Amino acid sequence: MVLALARQQNKRVKVVGGGHSPSDIACTDGFMIHMGKMNRVLKVDTEKKQVTVEAGILLADLHPQLDKHGLALSNLGAVSDVTAGGVIGSGTHNTGIKHGILATQVVALTLLTANGTILECSESSNAEVFQAARVHLGCLGVILTVTLQCVPQFHLQETTFPSTLKEVLDNLDSHLKKSEYFRFLWFPHSENVSVIYQDHTNKPPSSSANWFWDYAIGFYLLEFLLWISTFLPGLVGWINRFFFWLLFNGKKENCNLSHKIFTYECRFKQHVQDWAIPREKTKEALLELKAMLEANPKVVAHYPVEVRFTRGDDILLSPCFQRDSCYMNIIMYRPYGKDVPRLDYWLAYETIMKKVGGRPHWAKAHNCTRKDFEKMYPAFQRFCAIREKLDPTGMFLNAYLEKVFY
Numbered sequence: 001m002v003l004a005l006a007r008q009q010n011k012r013v014k015v016v017g018g019g020h021s022p023s024d025i026a027c028t029d030g031f032m033i034h035m036g037k038m039n040r041v042l043k044v045d046t047e048k049k050q051v052t053v054e055a056g057i058l059l060a061d062l063h064p065q066l067d068k069h070g071l072a073l074s075n076l077g078a079v080s081d082v083t084a085g086g087v088i089g090s091g092t093h094n095t096g097i098k099h100g101i102l103a104t105q106v107v108a109l110t111l112l113t114a115n116g117t118i119l120e121c122s123e124s125s126n127a128e129v130f131q132a133a134r135v136h137l138g139c140l141g142v143i144l145t146v147t148l149q150c151v152p153q154f155h156l157q158e159t160t161f162p163s164t165l166k167e168v169l170d171n172l173d174s175h176l177k178k179s180e181y182f183r184f185l186w187f188p189h190s191e192n193v194s195v196i197y198q199d200h201t202n203k204p205p206s207s208s209a210n211w212f213w214d215y216a217i218g219f220y221l222l223e224f225l226l227w228i229s230t231f232l233p234g235l236v237g238w239i240n241r242f243f244f245w246l247l248f249n250g251k252k253e254n255c256n257l258s259h260k261i262f263t264y265e266c267r268f269k270q271h272v273q274d275w276a277i278p279r280e281k282t283k284e285a286l287l288e289l290k291a292m293l294e295a296n297p298k299v300v301a302h303y304p305v306e307v308r309f310t311r312g313d314d315i316l317l318s319p320c321f322q323r324d325s326c327y328m329n330i331i332m333y334r335p336y337g338k339d340v341p342r343l344d345y346w347l348a349y350e351t352i353m354k355k356v357g358g359r360p361h362w363a364k365a366h367n368c369t370r371k372d373f374e375k376m377y378p379a380f381q382r383f384c385a386i387r388e389k390l391d392p393t394g395m396f397l398n399a400y401l402e403k404v405f406y
């Protein structure tokens, strides 16, 4: 009905899930379809360990349903207030070099196209569209349902301990082997690193977090100090080192159900970039970023630079297409909503990411256009051909996607 009206009135249509994408990939000045009411679990196949859901279901609502059946998703991003259709649309990822981005957990989906046809897509049915639609950018039609491959429910132990950038970069392969879901946080303007291992465990839920510092005073103090640093940018290096000492300087352990360990609260407003680079370029890229900050003391960088690892896949517009990848996520907070100058940092980071063959996260900030994507993605033309066939008039485009496709 909405699509028919859009055709009639020559309007564009944007489908949104949680609306949590920091880039304007989910924005429109045309019609907007919010998927909030398409939020049911349709089928749980305990034998195959697969769940079929309506695409608007929030992962936060899916987890308890999976818990009831003794199932879980093998990997998640940092937040669960996002939808099944949305996380696959933007190529959401977490960490774990044996694990792909979340879209690799999709075994089937249904897609309502611009002309009103419903396509069932999987490896065995409309396989070409399936290869494209698992990272769909919201430009192929309305994802109605998603079938996800699950695993038996599991608990994770998270162990956090301090290290240095040199140690982690010198021993990257060893860290990747030691922990199934390894990631680390680098504190710019210092050598400090917080290593985070997450691994299967049979231990009961427990936490050694210091609730007072970690979750109460610590974060209020951080926001206040970051606000002061908007007048005195030279303080940022000191703030990064102080908070490493305060919050990350000891060993901590947490055990819980996997979805409670994978996700965490992102407390402050922030700007963010997150590129996927070939895994073997991790050291070169991080050292170059560090050298750039040392050579340009006026460029300030908030902590953390979050470094995660992901297995390569065969999804046409996945940033991990055909290569194991390292995601390097940089942030600049906006204390009390105040904008902090970031363009020099952003530009230097993007230059390094491009130089080492990076591809930007679709849901986060970047300045790339079609010319860049043609170079970055070997299957870019294939995706474009599928999109043009499914949506010849560009009904599902918006300003963001025009930069990608024109």
Ligand SMILES: Cc1cc2nc3c(=O)[nH]c(=O)nc-3n(C[C@H](O)[C@H](O)[C@H](O)COP(=O)(O)OP(=O)(O)OC[C@H]3O[C@@H](n4cnc5c(N)ncnc54)[C@H](O)[C@@H]3O)c2cc1C
Residues within 6 Å of the ligand: 014, 015, 016, 017, 018, 019, 020, 021, 022, 025, 026, 035, 055, 056, 076, 077, 078, 079, 081, 082, 083, 084, 085, 086, 087, 088, 089, 090, 091, 092, 093, 094, 137, 138, 139, 141, 142, 143, 144, 266, 361, 363
């Ligand atoms: C606090 C926070 C933490 C985050 N952490 C991570 C992280 O750890 N890793 C990571 O990779 N990303 C992360 N992100 C980014 C986030 O995972 C993605 O932006 C994700 O796409 C958001 O899901 P959503 O349901 O809000 O999607 P939306 O923002 O609503 O939509 C994303 C895209 O999918 C399209 N879309 C959504 N639903 C449908 C549908 N049913 N049919 C067709 N198109 C649809 C939209 O048009 C848009 O193009 C984070 C974001 C925030 C705000």
